[in-house]
Amino acid sequence: MPQTATKPTKKTTRRSPSKKTTAKKARRRSGDVLPGWSDLPSLAGNGKRKKAGAKQASKKAKAKAASRARVEKARALDVVPSFRFGILTIGASVLLVLFLGHAYATRATLDALQDARRENERLRLTYQRLQGDVDRMTGPSAVMSRAAALGLEEGVAYGPTILLDD
Numbered sequence: 591m592p593q594t595a596t597k598p599t600k601k602t603t604r605r606s607p608s609k610k611t612t613a614k615k616a617r618r619r620s621g622d623v624l625p626g627w628s629d630l631p632s633l634a635g636n637g638k639r640k641k642a643g644a645k646q647a648s649k650k651a652k653a654k655a656a657s658r659a660r661v662e663k664a665r666a667l668d669v670v671p672s673f674r675f676g677i678l679t680i681g682a683s684v685l686l687v688l689f690l691g692h693a694y695a696t697r698a699t700l701d702a703l704q705d706a707r708r709e710n711e712r713l714r715l716t717y718q719r720l721q722g723d724v725d726r727m728t729g730p731s732a733v734m735s736r737a738a739a740l741g742l743e744e745g746v747a748y749g750p751t752i753l754l755d756d
Contacts, residue, residue, distance in 0.1 A: 726732065734744075
């Protein structure tokens with residue numbers, strides 16, 4: 591198989607050079623050739639490298655499964671903020687309904703109070719009118735004329751008003 595000479599690439603990432611990488615780059619620059627595809631099995635060495643690759647693959651698979659499990663747990667935990675938001679929304683709705691109910695109940699109480707005040711004023715005026723009627727019927731002028739009509743005479747005990755000179 592023909593071997594290819596190394597060509598520098600245009601895009602290189604710069605890292606701080608270590609002794610190993612500097613030696614490799616120096617060899618590549620000096621004209622060493624890279625191995626081809628047919629040389630790879632011989633470079634792989636014995637089964638230790640294959641076992642190490644299998645171990646790495648199994649570790650990666652386990653890590654992937656663990657991350658999937660974490661994602662599923664995270665999805666289960668993602669429900670919690672939605673649940674919390676739902677509870678807060680329901681709580682806010684309940685508070686709003688309670689506030690509005692209280693406002694309407696207060697308004698109804700105020701209306702009932704105003705009706706009671708109007709009724710009280712009407713009854714007070716009626717009482718005063720009736721009390722005036724009773725006072726007119728039982729007052730001295732009405733009683734004296736009625737008593738005279740019945741035959742009672744005015745006596746000393748009930749005489750005219752006495753005025754004193756000061």
